[in-house]
Amino acid sequence: MDDLTRLANGVVWPGFLGGDVPRWLEDELRSGLAGVVYFAQNLHGDTAALSARIHAIAPHALIGIDEEGGSVTRLETGTGSTVPSAAQLGMLDDVDATQDTAAEIARRCAAVGVDVVLAPVADVNTDPRNPVIGTRAFGSDTAVVSRHVAAAVRGIQGAGIAACAKHYPGHGDTHTDSHHDLPRVDATAEEMAQTHLPPFSAAVQAGVRAIMTAHIAVPAWGETPATLNPAVLGMLRDEGFDGVIVTDALDMAAIRETVGIGGGAVRALAAGADLLCVGNPTNPGPAMLPDQDERDFRAARDAIVAALRSGELSRERVEEAAARVARMAEDLASSRGDRQGGALNAESIVRRAIAVQGELPAYADLPTDVIDVRRPSSLAVDSAAGHVASTLAAGGRVVRLDAETADDAAVADIAVGASRQRSILLVDRLDESSAQRAVASAIAGAAPDTAIVNVGVPGDGIPGAAVLDLAAASLIAAQVARRMLTGN
Known part of the structure; x- marks a missing residue:
């Protein structure tokens, strides 16, 4: 392998298919690849053994994972998260609880050999319609x-692994999912500076090791997506941040469908990014090819090599990026045996965070029908996770209704059913423009003793109804809600 290819490998961070190290990945790890990012589809076996295998091949390989707690988990995808969400912690506003929660997340990640937690979310969720941030954020203030954010950084890094705050310069004021399109934030530069940049400054001041970019366009700083925009990434350096700038996944539509994975890789490096997250090779769904992981990796790496050879991308810029990645990797590799975390009373934190609007009705501790009108899960957030509905139902029926497409007759039928059979209504969006709110109002009118469980961003209540604002589609939130409803 020539030196340019090895150099390019040092700034690429791909995903891969399956629960073992494929041959192509082993070869690239031996040739200087920065490491890998785990997704749920990698973690069905012995994750600690998988990490040990990767580190045996390449001791300085960085293993990253999206483990945020609440609605976003990779380690507990099959069952649902058992730690509080950022939104719950923000509602509680107890920074010690946040630091303890972050330390527990880090402890669990370190136990399976992870080096970098892709958290905390530093976005300020100012748009209640936001389909991709929502309860992943600590709030709208x-x-x-x-x-x-500062407390979470301290908690994660105090346990001996790196935190990666995201999504710079702030993905909270969007109503478009960058997995599917390029969101546009029409805030002024002053509004961005006052509202959305301070959490990243707090992360920098707390010593965060890495910051992830957002695939968003902020016209105040130009039409180029932030990930590819040197003016935006330059602001991070001006802030004094000398850690690793990580891109959000280059396989997301905001990049893949505009400049492509390869073009995105080259332009992100040129803009000042250091480590290129390629993404989850299962994202294409039925269109996924058997070698999708290797194809996506090579699209990024080979484009970098070609740009280096043509002079489009300076060698000095890539060497600078690779050196930052290597420094972080060396530091983390030397601390793997010293990683620690403390005990966490997650249930107590979640119980303190849950808010109740109205008078909570009492349910018998028996199987209960659940009417689930939540939005479908997205590539980033398993907001419609089945474990929430099944935990609330405790053996009862779960009835799905698409609030966006249901006609008046369908809603009326559901409301009549709730009036005849005691039910729980499960929602994830109750703002004024939401179709779910109309369904909730109809059911509250027909069956006022129906509890409404909201796993999304808390909003205004429903007149005449009790609303439990869980602020997370997690297992532990559903368990606590069920106990609150049944008095246990």
């Missing part, structure tokens, strides 16, 4: 988000 800049000061609250800032202090909890």
Whole structure:
């Protein structure tokens, strides 16, 4: 392998298919690949053994994972998260609880050989319609988000692994999912500076090792997506951040469908990014090819090599990026045996965070029908996870209704059913423009003793109804809600 290819490998961070190290990945790890990012589809076996295998091949390989707690988990995808969400922690506003929760997340990740936790989310969720951030954020108040981001960074890194705050310069004021399109944030530069940048400054001041970019366009700083925009990434350096700038996944539509994975890789490096997250090779769904992981990796790596050879990309810029990645990798490799974490009373934190609007009705501790009108899960957030509905139902029926497409007759039928059979209504969006709110109002009118469980961003209540604002589609939130409803 020539030196340019090895150099390019040092800034690429791919996903891969399956629960073992494929041959192509082993070859690239031996040739200087920066490491890998785990996704749920990698973690059905012995994850600690998988990590040990990767580190045996390449001791300085960085293993990263999206493990945020609440609605976003990779380690507990099959069952649902058992730690509080960022939104719950922000609602509680207890920075010690946030630091303890982050330390517990880090402890669990370190136990399976992970080096970098792709958290905390530092976005300020100012748009309640946001389909991709929502309860992943600590809230909509800049000061609250800032202090909890700093606490989370301290908790994660105090356990001996790296935190990666995301998504710079702030993905909270969007109503488009960058997995599917390029969101546009029409805030002024002053509004961005006052509302969305301070949590990242707080992360930098707390010593965060890495910061992930957002695939968003902020016209105040130009039409180029932030990941590819040197003016935006330059602001991070001006802030004094000398850690690793990580891109969000290059296989997301905001990049893949505009400049492509390869073009995105080259332009991100040129803009100042250091480590290129390629993404989850299962994202194409039925269109996924058997070698999708290797194809996506090579699209990024080979484009970098070609750009280096043509002079489009300077060698000095890539060497600078690779050196930052290597420094972080060396530091983390030397601390793997010293990683620790403390005990966490997650149930107590979640119980303190859950808010109740209205008078909570009492349910018998028996199987209960659940009417589930939540939005479908996205590539980033398993918001419609089945474990929430099944935990609330405790053996009862779960009835799905698409609030966006249901006609008046379908909603009326559901409401009549709720009036005849005691039910729980499960929602994830109750803002004024939401179709779920109309369904909730209809059911509350027909069956006022129906509890409404909201796993999304808390909003205004429903007149005449009790609403439990869980602020997470997690197993532990559903368990606590069920106990609150049944008095246990």
